[in-house]
Amino acid sequence: MIHDFLPITMDDMKKRGWEQPDFVYVIGDAYVDHSSFGPAIISRVLEAHGYKVAIISQPDWTKDESVRVFGEPRLGFLVSAGNMDSMVNHYSVSKKRRKNDAYTPGGVAGKRPDYATIVYCNLIKRSYKNKPILIGGIEASLRRLGHYDYWSDKLKRSILMDSGADLLIYGMGELAIVELADALNSGLQAEDITFVRGTVYKAKTIDSVLENEQGIVLPDFEDCLADRMNYAKSFLIQYNNTDFATAHPLIEKYGEKRYLVQNPPQRPLTMQEMDDVYELPYMNAYHPSYEKDGGVPAISEIKFSLTSNRGCYGGCSFCALTFHQGRIVQARSHESLLREANQMVQDPQFKGYIHDVGGPTAQFRGPACQKQMKHGVCKDRQCLFPKPCKNLKVDHSDYIQLLRKLRAIKGVKKVFIRSGIRYDYVLADKDRTFLRELCQHHVSGQLRVAPEHVTDHVLALMGKPDASVYQAFVERFKAVNKQLGLNQYVVPYLISSHPGSDLKDAIALAESVRDMGYMPEQVQDFYPTPSTISTVMYYTGVDPRTMKKVYVTRNPHEKAMQRALIQYRKPENYALVKEALLKAGRSDLIGFGPQCLIPPREHKNSNTKNSNRHTNNRVKHNNDARHKRTGKKR
Structure with a gap:
């Protein structure tokens, strides 16, 4: 070959x-x-x-x-x-x-x-x-x-x-x-x-699919067009038929006699099959014809990263992984990953840093529980939400051993973990070895995790744990770093204007940012992409799992206000933040106190002493918060 x-x-x-x-x-x-x-x-x-x-x-x-x-x-x-x-x-x-x-x-x-x-x-x-x-x-x-x-x-x-x-x-x-x-x-x-399996085809008749009552007929496409609630019902049926062991063929009708049939998903790959797929003779580069154009930027971050798993049982509402990779985690063997890492070391461009070892969720290395490979995932519950299932296998030991082996390779200076980690899964592990080794060997100053929001009713719609879980993780992270004598901190990913979030929720998120003492550099305004629960909420105004109404902002101006609130310190966001605070009846957050988000905007030649005093108060408050967070003495 x-x-x-x-x-x-x-x-x-x-x-x-x-x-x-x-x-x-x-x-x-x-x-x-x-x-x-x-x-x-x-x-x-x-x-x-x-x-x-x-x-x-x-x-x-x-x-x-x-x-x-x-x-x-x-x-x-x-x-x-x-x-x-x-x-x-x-x-x-x-x-x-x-x-x-x-x-x-x-x-x-x-x-x-x-x-x-x-x-x-x-x-x-x-x-x-x-x-x-x-x-x-x-x-x-x-x-x-x-x-x-x-x-x-x-x-x-x-x-x-x-x-x-x-x-x-x-x-x-x-x-x-x-x-x-x-x-x-x-x-x-x-x-x-x-x-x-894993395919969709067109059909003129569906008699064979309906034999033995195996096929499920979804609401007709035209009926979904006529009534958004029909689409919400259709989506829930689709969502509940994404597992290889329990899914039925799904039938969607178009017009008088045109049908689409979705066969059940393909089965998960075995570990050997995963190894075989990832050890095919890839060139591990973009085509050389692109060199004259400056190459392909997307390869820079993944060229020296290792894909160790696929699939995710995290169940976040805004994520399409359930529809694409499924909820059953499949993993590669240590041996396969070590072979790939040893090849990386030989690359002239390798500088000693493995950028990532993970997948959709870095520390997942197998199915959530023993029954999944035989009976499939549960249709009526999630593995981690609202709390970890009693049958969930919480064990970081395999991932820890893998990371130790990678660190030991000659020529490897540092192994980073940049795919997301589930902090609720970390907290569920009674053995704290993983968190200690994560802090000691795999973080460089900042650990990025994704609490997404701070108000519990929005988090529930997102399929994320209560805000208290994130706070508990932050405290444990601080404690471990203090023991290790390291100055590292957690950087949260946050989403603005997710379904369920109104201006009051956005202000609560801004207050949380204030109390963290620093402004997040990255904020994701909710993006309705195909085949997620959150997108269905955005379109229909209901949660398809319960059919209960959900507040949704589709107004671009309100979305801009919600986003601006998270980065309220940016001067260009001032007008939007002030408008949002006034509209929500939170003028108490406009002023010179340490709890305020913004000062009153003053006319030229007005009281500059007050302005300077407000600036000094905010700087002192932010420094105090930062020092409290990092444990660094002034």
């Missing part, structure tokens, strides 16, 4: 001695052959099973010939928008066009279209009407059935319908893609491949 990048030109293909590729893979990202990039995994998995894959990266969607680079593939086209939904990639939460694209050579924006999967498929269909098209990746996965689209502010049909593709692969896709390739290779037509 040739160890090189897959072909991106006809010359590349001829060097390999190919007359025709089996699959042409059209992708919205630059071609980066690294296991953190979905197209790289899928193409290398196919290659390992004997299939020839050629890559067309970021084709010019205004020109039909851009997808004719390799002619007609033997089996079909694969299409992915890339590692991100193309609309998230293009637009901020305020729907302003982003200026950069980390997945494009040189970080240049605008190299892929909006709704890239749909555009690419239509482009292919114009030149190759009868060739099968299989779509996948995060954009297709999370838009596989009817879904709310924030950018058009409406309910959209399944991306399989709008793209004209033949089949959709959802989830991570390694098992499904091989089964689909084998089926096509055997001579089956795409419309006859209805049996592969």
Whole structure:
């Protein structure tokens, strides 16, 4: 087998001695052959099973010939928008066009279209009407059935319908893609491949799916358009059918006699299968043709990071992982990760620092409990919310051993943990070894965790533990660092204007920031992305789990106020913060006292003594809070 990048030109293909590729893979990202990039995994998995894959990266969607680079593939086209939904990639939460694209050579924006999967498929269909098209990746996965689209502010049909593709692969896709390739290779037509787990297909009749009462019929798409409550009900059924062991086929009707059928998810990969996937012969770099453009920025952070797991049973409402990777955690072996780390050390660009060892949640190294691999996850409860389940296996020992082995590799100076850690899981562990080693070896001054908010009713809607749990973690973190003689502190990730949060909740969050003594550099205004519980709340105004009403702000100005409150010290936020405080009846927070957020805005040549005194009081208050937090003596 040739160890090189897959072909991106006809010359590349001829060097390999190919007359025709089996699959042409059209992708919205630059071609980066690294296991953190979905197209790289899928193409290398196919290659390992004997299939020839050629890559067309970021084709010019205004020109039909851009997808004719390799002619007609033997089996079909694969299409992915890339590692991100193309609309998230293009637009901020305020729907302003982003200026950069980390997945494009040189970080240049605008190299892929909006709704890239749909555009690419239509482009292919114009030149190759009868060739099968299989779509996948995060954009297709999370838009596989009817879904709310924030950018058009409406309910959209399944991306399989709008793209004209033949089949959709959802989830991570390694098992499904091989089964689909084998089926096509055997001579089956795409419309006859209805049996592969982890796929969605079109159907004219659903009698066979309804046999033995296995299939579940969702509310018709048109009924969801007519009544948002129908969509909320549909989404809850979808959410409860994301597990490989318990999920049923789901049926969504469009018009009179058009159906979409979602097969149950593919099973979780075994540890050996995970090892095999991540040890395929990746080049671990972007294609050299991008060097002249300055490379691909997205690789900088992940090039020296290790993916140790996938899946998450954290259950955050604003996260789409349940729909994409599932709630059952799958992990790689220590041996596989150590082999990859030893290869990193040999890279001339490696400076001694492993940037991350983790996944969606860094310290998860297996299923939440023993029953999950046989019976699946619980439909009516979460593993960590509102409190850790009594059956939850809380054990950091395997992760600790892995980190110790990585630290011991010659040439490794430091192993960081930059994927999220679940602080409630840390607190649930009676053995404090992990927290001690985390502070001692894997943090450099700051530990970033995600409490997201401070008011309990908003946290409950987020699927996050009570604020008291975060405070308890912060206190324990301080205590451990004090024992170690280290000056380190926790930096929280916070979300503004999440469903359930009104101005009073946003002010409570601002007061919490005040009491921390410093202003967070990063604040995420809630971003309604496809296939999350929080997005359904945003669109419907109800929590689909309970059908109870939820306060939602869709007003851009109120969203701006909520965001500004978290960063109330920024001068450019003054007017928004003052307006919010007055509107909420909290003028007590406008003044010169240490509890105040902002001073009254004074006219020129007014009492500068008061202004200076207020500034000095705030500086003293902030310093006191900072010294109290870090334990550093003045």
